[in-house]
Amino acid sequence: MDHSVRSAAAAKVSLPTIADGYFLSDGGIETTLIFQDGIDLPLFAAFVLLDDDTGRAKLAEYFERHIAVARKHGLGFILESPTWRANRDWGAQLGRTEADLVRANSEAIYLMRTLRNRHESTVSPLLISGCVGPRGDGYIPGEIMTEDEARAYHSLQVDAFADAGADMVTAITMNNTPEAVGITLAAKDVDVPVVIAFTVETDGKLPTGQNLGDAIREVDAVTGGYPTYFMVNCAHPDHFEKVLHQGGDWLGRIGGVRANASRMSHAELDESEVLDDGDPVELGQDYRRLLDILPNLRVLGGCCGTDHRHVDAMGHACMHKKPVAAE
Numbered sequence: 505m506d507h508s509v510r511s512a513a514a515a516k517v518s519l520p521t522i523a524d525g526y527f528l529s530d531g532g533i534e535t536t537l538i539f540q541d542g543i544d545l546p547l548f549a550a551f552v553l554l555d556d557d558t559g560r561a562k563l564a565e566y567f568e569r570h571i572a573v574a575r576k577h578g579l580g581f582i583l584e585s586p587t588w589r590a591n592r593d594w595g596a597q598l599g600r601t602e603a604d605l606v607r608a609n610s611e612a613i614y615l616m617r618t619l620r621n622r623h624e625s626t627v628s629p630l631l632i633s634g635c636v637g638p639r640g641d642g643y644i645p646g647e648i649m650t651e652d653e654a655r656a657y658h659s660l661q662v663d664a665f666a667d668a669g670a671d672m673v674t675a676i677t678m679n680n681t682p683e684a685v686g687i688t689l690a691a692k693d694v695d696v697p698v699v700i701a702f703t704v705e706t707d708g709k710l711p712t713g714q715n716l717g718d719a720i721r722e723v724d725a726v727t728g729g730y731p732t733y734f735m736v737n738c739a740h741p742d743h744f745e746k747v748l749h750q751g752g753d754w755l756g757r758i759g760g761v762r763a764n765a766s767r768m769s770h771a772e773l774d775e776s777e778v779l780d781d782g783d784p785v786e787l788g789q790d791y792r793r794l795l796d797i798l799p800n801l802r803v804l805g806g807c808c809g810t811d812h813r814h815v816d817a818m819g820h821a822c823m824h825k826k827p828v829a830a831e
Contacts, residue, residue: 518803519631519672519697520582521733521759526822527631528815529805530764532571534588536811537566539779547597549589554611564614569624569812571630577819580629582617582803585612588676590636592659606664609634613668632701633674636687636768642677642703642738643770645712651726654686655693662687666694674699676762677807678739679711681722688727690744701735701762706769708747716747717754721745724757733759733800738807740767740782741790760803761794763787765810773808782811788817795825 520527533550537543542571543562548554553559563586574581587609589595595605616632624630636658640646649657657676665673673691675698678684684700691698702719704710710719720734734757736744741763748755765782766773773780795801804818 507711510618518733520580521800525580525584525802526571527803528574528577528819529582529584529803529812530567530758531806531812531815532765532808533566533584533586533807535779537562540811541566547589547594548778548795549594549598550586550815551588551608551612552598553586561623564619567619569759570815571619571627573812573816573819575623575627576816577822579819579822580631581627582631582633582805584633584674584676584805585616585635585665585670585770586607587612587661589633591637591639592657593639594637602660605660609661609664610668612813613665613670617669624726626646628776630669632669633672634661634668634670636661636675638677638683642679643685643774645680648682648712649678649686651682651685653745654683655689656686658683658687659690659693662690662696662709663694666696669694672697672699674735677703679703681712681719682715684719684723685726688723688730692727692730698730699731699733699735699760700731701737701760701769703738704736704744704747705739706743708744708779711770716744717752718752720757731757733757733802735760735762735803738764738770739752740764741787741794742767745790745794745797748794752791755798756800758798759800761791761798761801762805762807763790763804763810764808765806765814779809781811781814784810784817786825787814788821791818792821795821
């Protein structure tokens with residue numbers, strides 16, 4: 505595909521930090537499919553459901569529930585592709601070749617486009633994001649790649665998303681800055697907007713021990729501020745709200761939050777055999793506080809343990825709050 509054409513098309517998209525309005529997204533897709541829908545996801549890989557009509561129908565049903573919530577509240581919606589595990593290392597463990605993965609990532613964007621075509625007359629804006637996950641465990645940094653290694657490694661997914669017509673790429677559950685930088689540069693190589701979502705521990709710091717604000721500043725410094733915005737995900741608001749109250753110019757770079765329903769630590773979540781879905785109403789109230797702290801917060805979604813009920817509560821949090829358009 506001619507990426508210059510792709511870039512021109514992307515430039516016309518009203519991205520969340522530009523738009524004068526809120527966007528919802530989905531919840532914890534893997535935990536919902538496993539614990540609530542009773543679907544087996546090997547290695548937490550939702551993209552395997554793209555293999556057949558039955559699986560694709562299950563994915564569509566999942567997203568339909570969340571799109572209905574956005575329609576109810578009159579808010580925009582971001583369709584995040586179910587491709588968090590669709591990279592080389594996780595794919596290899598599932599017996600997938602690189603060609604298989606390119607096809608799966610492209611198919612995921614096609615499914616998102618089908619859903620947008622179905623609902624764009626009643627939910628607007630509807631954006632399509634290609635989801636990139638970490639090379640390793642989202643909770644444990646492990647062997648950290650260099651920025652160049654991460655750029656090359658994640659280009660398989662990023663290029664597939666760009667060629668399939670995604671509006672943006674979102675790197676979910678990033679636990680170290682070199683990998684986040686590499687994904688950002690891979691997106692920059694093909695002129696597609698990118699969002700970086702960092703995960704934090706109960707102390708509000710990345711699993712590497714780096715402060716959240718320092719991580720955001722580092723990615724911006726190395727990439728020339730290329731990310732459209734940053735997010736925090738896979739942590740309960742209690743884990744990072746105190747860090748936000750410390751203030752700093754980096755707070756203005758946070759445009760989204762996808763929090764966990766549970767207050768458990770990553771280690772505790774890993775060991776849990778039951779779903780902790782918390783209290784949707786209480787989580788919605790947590791988001792309302794976050795809207796007061798983060799001036800450019802536009803995207804509200806969930807992560808582990810959340811579903812359309814939690815996203816509905818987030819939609820209620822937006823009521824009577826009109827965001828100031830980001831400068």
